[in-house]
Amino acid sequence: MKYIPFGSTGLTVSELGFGGIPIIRLDEKSALAVLHRAYEAGITLYDTANLYRDSERKIGMAFAHLRDKVVLATKTFRRDAAGATEQLENSLRVMKTDYIDLYQLHQISQDEDWDKATAAGGVLKAVVKAKEQGKIRCIGVTSHNLAMAVKLVKTGLFGSIQFPFNFIEDAAKGELHSAARERGMGILAMKPFAGGMIDNARIAFAFLRQYPDVLVLPGFDSPERVDEVVSLYQQPHTVSDADIQRMERYHQELGKQFCRRCEYCQPCPQGVMITSAMGYKVIAARMSPKVAVEFTKVAMESVAQCTECRECVDRCPYDLPIPDMLKEHYGLYERHKSESLS
Template sequence: MNTVALGQTGLLVSEVGFGGIPIVALYPDEAMSVIRHCFGLGITFYDTANMYGDSEMKIGAALEPVRSRVILATKTMKRQADDAAKHIEQSLQNLRTSMIDIYQIHQIAKRETLEEVLAPGGAYEALRRARAEGKVRAIGFSSHNVETAIEACRTSLFETVQVPFNFIESRAADELFRVAETMGMGIIAMKPLGGGVIGPAELCFRFLQQFSAVVPIPGVKTCEEIDEIVGLYQNRETLNKADREEIERIRSELGTKFCRRCEYCLPCNKGVQIPIVLGFRGFASRLPPIATLALVGPAMRSAESCIGCDECIRKCPYELPIPDLLKENLALFREYEARYKD
C-alpha cells in the first residue's frame, strides 16, 4: 500500500485508512484479527472516536505492539475545554499511547458550534493545550456540513478536515477541498461507501481515486472487505463510460432519499432528530442490534412526533421528502426492534 502526505501535518499515511465504527459489532478477538490483518496489508492510518463504543480500546489493544508504525486519529463531541480534556486523557488510555497523532473536534455542523468550540473555554483550548504538552500532534475537526467546514478551514486553526465524501455526497469537491489544500490541511474522507448504503465498492473507490489529496477511511469489519478495497488500489482502474453511467443511475435512484446529515433541517419544532432517523439503515448495517437499539432507539421514536408540517422540506438544500422518509424509517425501526428487542 502506497503512503501519502496528509497535507502539511508532517504525517505520512496509507492511501486508504481504517474507519473505526464497524468493529464495535465484533468480539475483541475478532476485532484484533481484522485490525492486524489491515496492518499486514499496509494500512497505517486508523480513525476512531470517543463515542464509538469500545472502538478505541480495540484499536489500542491490536496496535500497541506496532504503535510507532501507525497513525492514530480520534475525536471528541465535547464542546467545552474541561470536558474535552477529560476525553483526551481517556483516549490516551484507551489507545494505549502517550501521544495521539490527530485529535479532532467531532461534528462541527453549524457556525454556532464552531464559535462555541473556538471561544475562550471551548474544546479547542483543551486540544491546543494537549498539543503543547505533547499529548496531541495535530488538531483537526469533522463535519457533515460543507459550508461550516469551509468556515472552519479558513480559521487556520485546524490541520485536518474530515467530511463525508462519495459519489452521492460530492459537494466537498466543489470548494472545500480547494480551500483545505490551500491551507495545507490534510483531507480525510469518511463514508466513502455512504455508510454502507451505496456501492458497489469498485465504483466508490474508482471515484475517490480521482482525488489524490483525499484519504478515505472505509469502515470494515471483515478481512474480506479490506482485501477487496486494497485490491482496488493495487490494481487501479479509471472510471469508464459504463462506470459513469452507473454512478448517474445510482445518484438518480438515491439522490432524493439520501440524507447528507448537514443538519440544515434542525431544530425540528417537534423535537424529531431527523438526521439520525434518516440514517437508520446505516446504523443497523454497521452496529450489533443491542448497540443500535441503545444508541438510536430514543431518536427513532422521536419520529412519532412528526406532524407533517413540511418545514424541514423547506429548509433542506436537497429538497428531500423528509416526512415521508421519517415514516419509512420509523416503520423499518419498529420491525427491527420487534425482531431484536428480546
C-alpha cells in the same frame, strides 16, 4: 500501498485509511483480526471516535505494541473544555498510548456547535493546550455541512478536515478541498460508500482514487473486505465510460430520496434529531439491529416528538419528505427494539 504526506502536518500515512465504526459490531477477537489484516496489508491510518463505543479500545489493543508504526486518529463530540479533556484522557487510556496523532472536533456542523467550541471554556482551548502538552500531534475537525466545513478550513486553526466524499456526494471536491489544499491541510474522506448507498467497491474507489491527496476511510468488518479493497489499490484506477454510466444510474436510482446528512434541516422546533434519525436504516444495516437500537436510542426516541410541521422539509435542499421518512425509520427502530427485548 503508497505512503503520502498528510498535508503539511508532518504525518505520513498510507494512501488508504481505516474507519473505526464497523468494528463496533464485531467481538474482540474478530475486530483484532480485521485490524491486524489491515496493518499487514499496509494500512497505517486508523480513525475512530470517543462516540464509537468500544472501537477506540479495540484499536488500542490491536496496536499497543506497534504504536510508532501507526497513525491514530480519534474525535471528541464534546463542545466544552472539561468534557473534551475527560474524553481525551479516556481515549489515551483505552488506546494505550500517551499521544493521539490526530484529534478531531467531531461533527461541527451548526453555528451553535462552533460558537460553543470557541467560547470561553470551549473545547478549542482545551485541545490547543493538549497539543502544547504533547498529548495531540495535530488538531482536526469533521463536519457534514459544506458551508460550515469551508468556514472551519478558512479559520486556519486546523490541520485536517474530514467530510463526506464519494461519487454521489462529491460537493467537497470544489471549494472545500481547494481551500484545504491551499492551507496544507490533510483531507480525509468519510463515507466512501455514501453511508451504504454504494454497493460497488470497484467504482467507489475508481472515483476516489482520482484524488490521490484525499485520504479515504472505509470501514471494514472482515479480513476479506480488507483484502477486497486493498486489492483495488493494487490495480490501475481509470474511470471508464461504463463506470460513469453506472455512477449515473446510482444517481438516478437514489434520486432525491436519501439523506446526505448536510443538516440544513436543523434545528427542529420539537428537538427531533433529524439527521441522526434519518440514518437509522443504514446504521442498522452496518451494525447489528441490536447495537443500532442502543447506538441511536436518543435520536430515535426524539422522533416521537415530531408534529409534522414540515419546517424541516422547507429547509431540505433535496426536498426529502422528512416526516414520512422519519416515520418509516421509527417503525423499523421500534421493530428492532421489540425484537432485541424478546
